[in-house]
Amino acid sequence: MPKQYKLKGTSLDDIRVKAEQQYGPGARIVSAEKVTNPGIAGLFAANRYEATIEVPSQLAGNSCRSEGPERRQLRVSWEAQAGGEVHAAGEAHALQGPAIAALLEQADAAEMDMHRPEAVSTASPDFAGILEQLGNEFRVPASGAPTQGALTALPHAVVGHAVPATPPAAVPVPLAGSGNLVILLGLGDDALGTALELSIAGGGFDVRTAGALTAFGHLHVTGRQGATAARAQAVVTGQTVLVAYGLGRQGEAVTRAADIATLAADQLWLVVDAGRKAEDTASWVRALSAALAAERVRVDALAVFGASETGSPETVNGLGLPIGWVDGKPARVAVLGKVD
Incomplete structure (x- = not known):
């Protein structure tokens, strides 16, 4: 039964080279995922790739080595990864240039799908709430309500009494917080x-x-x-x-x-x-x-x-x-x- 392993690298071509060095030419990339680190305000941003490598059982037994930081030997089923990784469609790809390019395009397309904004449905409650808010802003006031700028008489009970003063302005303070x-x-x-x-x-x-x-x-x-x-x-x-x-x-x-x-x-x-x-x-x-x-x-x-x-x-x-x-x-x- 073929065995599966996880490898990381700066590109799919880099992963291919690692796979051939560790498991031989019979190793194949069966799924790949592009991981993006946005950095800080665009600084230190970087991309890397994680791929699942499938190795025939006879080759896996011959190339089994001690674990290191570059390779974790994990048994992963195809169904368990369906929700968290970007899978290559169809059969497993051999470690060749055209297959790598196809996996790269699929990883980029999946990433765009994850970040695409969700469309607002005109039948949703949120859309109805937006329309209601816009309507309230442009609604003409009732005829009995005083319009802006109109003079209104003070209640008789407050005539002759002092009007409360405007509250004093707040004292500004320096803005604190990491990176401000x-x-x-x-x-x-x-x-x-x-x-x-x-x-x-x-x-x-x-x-x-x-x-x-x-x-x-x-x-x-x-x-x-x-x-x-x-x-x-x-x-x-x-x-x-x-x-x-x-x-x-x-x-x-x-x-x-x-x-x-x-x-x-x-x-x-x-x-x-x-x-x-x-x-x-x-x-x-x-x-x-x-x-x-x-x-x-x-x-x-x-x-x-x-x-x-x-x-x-x-x-x-x-x-x-x-x-x-x-x-x-x-x-x-x-x-x-x-x-x-």
Whole structure:
């Protein structure tokens, strides 16, 4: 009775060579499976093949050897593998070029079938739910219901009483998680000090530099490829990537918008000095924010330093961004108060 074995290799041709070396020319490939490792964000992706080799009983007895990492001697029935492997149609293929090509095409076709999205049936409950949701969005309101923008009178019971204030904005915090990318934008080297403070408070981030800022002991991120590589390394180390991005001088900040957008940050912070003139800070912050908006990038939070060294730190509130970090510590509220 023929015996069956499992072999792995980078290609079916590689498996064929191994089979002939271990079991002789009478060995045949009877089934094959293509295994794909997607890697991390496309990095380190690789393919390999696993095949079932059938060897006549007389040859199997002569070529039986000790087990090693390259060969596991398993008895496998054809029916037991029907649900988990890609089988070659028809009779077992001999270990020749045309048969190998046919097995490769069948493995690729089976893989495409596994990843093909399932069609949505118009008779399914999910399809009906989608139609109902679309209908609710475009349904005209009833005649008795007030339309948007219409004025409605307040109930008599609340006239003369104070209206509850809007809840204060939530204080933003640095985004944590393995492989996440957080960028701090600052003039000169302003962003580096804040990045190191956030790293210490967060238990140790992977602090790097970018833009016009470089620092000894910190890797420099350049372009989308550099950002992706930094993410991949952070996934391995279980860290968040914190990039201190130097904007250069005040007039150069707006020219960095396109480069910042290519880094595709998960969270974007601005670092500002509360001791600088409010008009000067507002000028470059608004110009940079507008340029980033044109690149479809949004600034999420503000980090402030020098607040304790000025009598009017509240001027940074005019930038319109929630404050999450002040003078080396997490902010208690998203806006700064005036110092009396």
